[in-house]
Amino acid sequence: MVLSLMSRVRAQSATDLLQKIRARLDQVNDYQAAGIMRTNVSFLKEPEASVTVYFKKPDKLKIRNDKGISFVPKGAVTISLNNLLKGNYTVLDAGTDTTQGQKVRLIKLLPQDENADMVLSTFWVDEKRLLILRARTTTRDNGTYEVELYYGKYIAYALPDKVLFTFNVKNYKLPKGITFDYDDGSPKKKQPAGDGRGSVELTYSSYIINKGVPDSVFQ
Amino acid sequence: MWKLLQIELFKIFKRPRTYIPFGAIAAIILIIQLGLKFDGQSYLEMGMSSVADTFNIPYPLVMNGYLVAFVILNTLLIQIPLLVALVAGDMVAGEANMGTLRLLVTRPVSRTQLMLVKYGASVIYTILLLIWMALLALFLSMWIFGTNDLIIARDTVIEHIRKTDVMWRYIAAFGYAMVALSTVAALAFLLSVFAENSIGPIVATISIVVVLTILSEMRIPLYDNTVKPWLFTSHMLAWKGFFYSQSNGQGDTIAGSIENLPSILRSLSILLAYIAAFVTAAIWAFQKKDILS
Numbered sequence: 001m002v003l004s005l006m007s008r009v010r011a012q013s014a015t016d017l018l019q020k021i022r023a024r025l026d027q028v029n030d031y032q033a034a035g036i037m038r039t040n041v042s043f044l045k046e047p048e049a050s051v052t053v054y055f056k057k058p059d060k061l062k063i064r065n066d067k068g069i070s071f072v073p074k075g076a077v078t079i080s081l082n083n084l085l086k087g088n089y090t091v092l093d094a095g096t097d098t099t100q101g102q103k104v105r106l107i108k109l110l111p112q113d114e115n116a117d118m119v120l121s122t123f124w125v126d127e128k129r130l131l132i133l134r135a136r137t138t139t140r141d142n143g144t145y146e147v148e149l150y151y152g153k154y155i156a157y158a159l160p161d162k163v164l165f166t167f168n169v170k171n172y173k174l175p176k177g178i179t180f181d182y183d184d185g186s187p188k189k190k191q192p193a194g195d196g197r198g199s200v201e202l203t204y205s206s207y208i209i210n211k212g213v214p215d216s217v218f219q
Numbered sequence: 220m221w222k223l224l225q226i227e228l229f230k231i232f233k234r235p236r237t238y239i240p241f242g243a244i245a246a247i248i249l250i251i252q253l254g255l256k257f258d259g260q261s262y263l264e265m266g267m268s269s270v271a272d273t274f275n276i277p278y279p280l281v282m283n284g285y286l287v288a289f290v291i292l293n294t295l296l297i298q299i300p301l302l303v304a305l306v307a308g309d310m311v312a313g314e315a316n317m318g319t320l321r322l323l324v325t326r327p328v329s330r331t332q333l334m335l336v337k338y339g340a341s342v343i344y345t346i347l348l349l350i351w352m353a354l355l356a357l358f359l360s361m362w363i364f365g366t367n368d369l370i371i372a373r374d375t376v377i378e379h380i381r382k383t384d385v386m387w388r389y390i391a392a393f394g395y396a397m398v399a400l401s402t403v404a405a406l407a408f409l410l411s412v413f414a415e416n417s418i419g420p421i422v423a424t425i426s427i428v429v430v431l432t433i434l435s436e437m438r439i440p441l442y443d444n445t446v447k448p449w450l451f452t453s454h455m456l457a458w459k460g461f462f463y464s465q466s467n468g469q470g471d472t473i474a475g476s477i478e479n480l481p482s483i484l485r486s487l488s489i490l491l492a493y494i495a496a497f498v499t500a501a502i503w504a505f506q507k508k509d510i511l512s
Contacts, residue, residue: 038471045464046379047472068368068381069281071274170272174374181374182459198273
């Protein structure tokens with residue numbers, strides 16, 4: 001009975017903690033952030049790109065490259081924590097863990113909506129600073145996404161300076177008969193098998209917060 | 220020499236059939252551009268379906284003038300050798316057929332000079348054909364579709380080249396294609412020396428190019444390391460190497476880089492060696508030729 005009571009107390013605490021973080025995130029209604037995006041996917045030879053990330057409450061997010069083309073991974077909306085924390089969830093306290101060299105609280109969210117695409121979310125929370133340092137989301141159709149957030153200049157708004165977004169990648173192969181690839185005669189380098197994962201790193205240089213972002217940006 | 224070259228060029232451009240390749244190229248390019256303008260997304264989806272499962276692909280931006288030009292070159296640079304053969308295969312055999320060859324060699328120029336000038340005229344024709352192709356495939360596509368980064372789907376990787384890093388690659392690719400097509404012109408020119416009628420060398424050149432291209436594209440281990448490295452058709456596709464860039468340790472492509480420049484230069488030198496061999500053989504055969512017509 002004592003154990004059950006302790007568990008209830010701790011579960012409440014996790015909910016409270018999440019409420020506080022939510023309240024903190026809620027102070028940002030919109031932002032426009034300039035940054036550099038680097039994509040690391042085994043089959044993609046992609047140059048780093050200057051991008052602008054737009055966010056508007058409740059869940060609009062757009063990554064735009066006005067100087068060229070950028071392949072934005074599906075599920076990149078989860079780089080905005082607001083999008084992960086929307087809706088109704090059952091909160092589970094999963095104890096503690098260590099990430100980015102510090103001890104953190106581990107909190108799991110189970111959506112109450114049975115038809116939600118998100119099946120389970122796990123958060124690594126810095127309890128003292130009320131920050132989410134890492135989040136892992138398992139979806140019904142699109143595999144598992146993971147976001148790692150590094151804070152700096154914009155910590156007051158709980159906005160990261162750097163985000164590392166990891167996602168599932170399917171294999172890529174086209175028949176040579178279609179591509180007519182040039183065979184340069186060099187010994188064939190075997191394509192690294194990889195772990196079926198790719199990542200995108202977003203390093204923000206500046207944010208414009210709560211100055212309004214037109215809806216047209218997201219179309 | 221310059222006067223002789225002018226005469227040869229005059230003879231080439233006086234014939235109506237000289238303009239057939241220009242018309243054929245324009246027709247093919249316009250058909251491709253029209254198709255891609257109205258249904259380019261379906262074409263892209265076909266090649267990028269597995270990538271689209273992971274990424275949001277901005278198809279309208281990907282389908283830009285640079286990509287359209289690449290698609291056209293991919294299609295046409297396999298067929299253009301046949302068009303080049305139409306003129307180069309006629310250079311000597313056509314004269315023999317018309318009975319003007321004997322008259323030509325009575326002029327106070329050496330047979331070597333005559334042959335060099337005739338081959339030079341074939342190369343100029345090839346260059347003009349490529350310029351025409353560049354105007355339509357690259358510049359017209361840029362005008363119709365606009366410009367943006369170039370995305371190229373290879374068999375195991377996707378190349379992404381920034382738009383500021385593309386134009387020099389096209390210039391290099393067209394320069395390389397000029398050498399590649401001059402090799403076919405040299406082959407047709409050589410065969411032209413042995414015939415009294417231009418049909419023979421034209422058909423023979425086309426047949427050789429088709430057979431060797433099939434052999435170059437087939438994946439048979441027996442030929443891969445023995446015959447294929449020495450076929451000129453294996454090296455004609457090396458223009459694509461200018462669109463393959465190096466990437467750094469983090470996987471970012473390096474602007475202005477080429478993945479395997481030594482390989483392109485090797486291919487280039489093999490093609491130049493073929494040109495030298497074909498033209499030398501043509502001159503030698505022409506000097507020994509007993510001209511009866």
